[in-house]
Amino acid sequence: MSRRRSRLALAAFAGLLALSGSVAAQSENRELIDGLEHQLLYVALPLTLFVLVILVYAAVKFHDNDDPQPTAEDPALEITWTAATAVILLFVGLAGYSVLVSPYVSPSQPADLTGDSEAADGEFESLEDLPETDDEEVVVRGYQWEWEATYPEANVTTENEIVLPADEDVTIWLTADDVIHSLFVQDLGVKQDAFPGEFTRARTVAYETGQYDAVCAEFCGAGHSRMDADVVVVDREVYDEWLEDNEGERATAPEPA
Numbered sequence: 265m266s267r268r269r270s271r272l273a274l275a276a277f278a279g280l281l282a283l284s285g286s287v288a289a290q291s292e293n294r295e296l297i298d299g300l301e302h303q304l305l306y307v308a309l310p311l312t313l314f315v316l317v318i319l320v321y322a323a324v325k326f327h328d329n330d331d332p333q334p335t336a337e338d339p340a341l342e343i344t345w346t347a348a349t350a351v352i353l354l355f356v357g358l359a360g361y362s363v364l365v366s367p368y369v370s371p372s373q374p375a376d377l378t379g380d381s382e383a384a385d386g387e388f389e390s391l392e393d394l395p396e397t398d399d400e401e402v403v404v405r406g407y408q409w410e411w412e413a414t415y416p417e418a419n420v421t422t423e424n425e426i427v428l429p430a431d432e433d434v435t436i437w438l439t440a441d442d443v444i445h446s447l448f449v450q451d452l453g454v455k456q457d458a459f460p461g462e463f464t465r466a467r468t469v470a471y472e473t474g475q476y477d478a479v480c481a482e483f484c485g486a487g488h489s490r491m492d493a494d495v496v497v498v499d500r501e502v503y504d505e506w507l508e509d510n511e512g513e514r515a516t517a518p519e520p521a
């Protein structure tokens with residue numbers, strides 16, 4: 265490759281890296297998901313270009329071929345593309361799997377945590393039934409069409425606001441009153457269904473303080489589209505102080521510093 269061409273290739277690669285975003289992820293989940301998307305992009309882009317080039321080449325070269333011939337058999341070529349496809353699919357599968365098994369993306373659910381394989385979903389109907397975790401815990405209840413968050417540690421409640429401490433493992437215990445809802449916080453890479461009469465677990469560690477949008481991602485009736493909430497991530501000290509100041513009360517979220 266000539267120097268100029270290799271320089272061009274380098275510049276293109278650098279551009280791609282810049283496009284793929286060097287911005288720090290807001291949470292562990294987001295970082296894992298973004299990383300996977302970039303890995304898949306780096307595989308998909310050259311493949312797409314490769315197919316396009318062959319397509320254009322074939323269209324230009326054969327566009328006025330009056331005597332088309334059947335393709336000759338070429339076992340070596342066929343084995344090569346079958347093996348190459350298998351390798352690529354294996355990579356995609358492994359890359360996806362390595363994100364799926366993360367304890368943040370797919371946290372252990374109540375029945376896994378108790379280690380009781382017999383435990384049915386319905387056995388975790390109240391907070392007291394839930395297994396202990398080492399995480400900071402918030403209980404989020406979805407109902408038509410609001411989200412209510414409770415912080416068991418200080419019995420504080422917030423309406424359509426979910427306050428989380430930054431840089432801390434957080435478990436969100438989700439449940440619903442009426443129909444199935446789903447808490448989706450895109451910027452934090454969190455999405456988990458909430459079912460009536462049982463608890464599901466979402467988990468994350470948020471790295472950036474600030475305010476994030478949460479929406480309901482499961483169609484749940486006429487008010488579904490306005491079933492949203494703010495996730496407010498604050499420093500640990502702010503979080504603790506806020507809990508203390510509002511013990512046993514309904515509160516509004518602190519300012520994200």
Ligand SMILES: [Cu+2]
Nearest residue numbers: 445480484491
């Ligand atoms: Cu909903």
